Amino acid sequence: MNKSVFYSTFTIITIVFSLNFIGACSTTESENIKTSGIWVHYKIVENTDGDIYAYAVLRVGGSTGTMVDLVGDDSVECNEVKLTEYVELITGYRWNRAEV
Numbered sequence: 001m002n003k004s005v006f007y008s009t010f011t012i013i014t015i016v017f018s019l020n021f022i023g024a025c026s027t028t029e030s031e032n033i034k035t036s037g038i039w040v041h042y043k044i045v046e047n048t049d050g051d052i053y054a055y056a057v058l059r060v061g062g063s064t065g066t067m068v069d070l071v072g073d074d075s076v077e078c079n080e081v082k083l084t085e086y087v088e089l090i091t092g093y094r095w096n097r098a099e100v
Contacts, residue, residue, distance in 0.1 A: 027069050
C-alpha cells in the first residue's frame with residue numbers, strides 16, 4: 001500500500017469516527033424534558049483528605065442517551081448544596097459536582 005492511499009484511508013476513517021463520536025454526545029435543555037424522563041447516575045466520593053464530593057450525570061433515553069443541559073432554575077442538589085454543572089469542551093460531556 002503506498003503512502004497516499006494509506007493517508008487517504010486514515011483520513012476517511014478519522015473523519016467517520018469523529019462524526020460518529022460527535023453525534024453520540026448530543027445535548028438537550030432540561031426544560032424540554034419531564035422529570036420522569038431523565039436517567040440519573042449519582043455518585044458520592046470521599047477523597048484521601050476526607051473531602052466528600054457528590055456527582056450527577058443526567059441523560060434522556062437511558063445511560064447512553066442525550067446529555068441534559070440544566071437551564072433556568074433547574075439544578076441538582078445534595079444535602080441542600082447545589083451541584084455546579086461542568087462541560088468538557090471537546091466532547092460536550094456534562095456532569096454536575098459539588099463538595100458536600
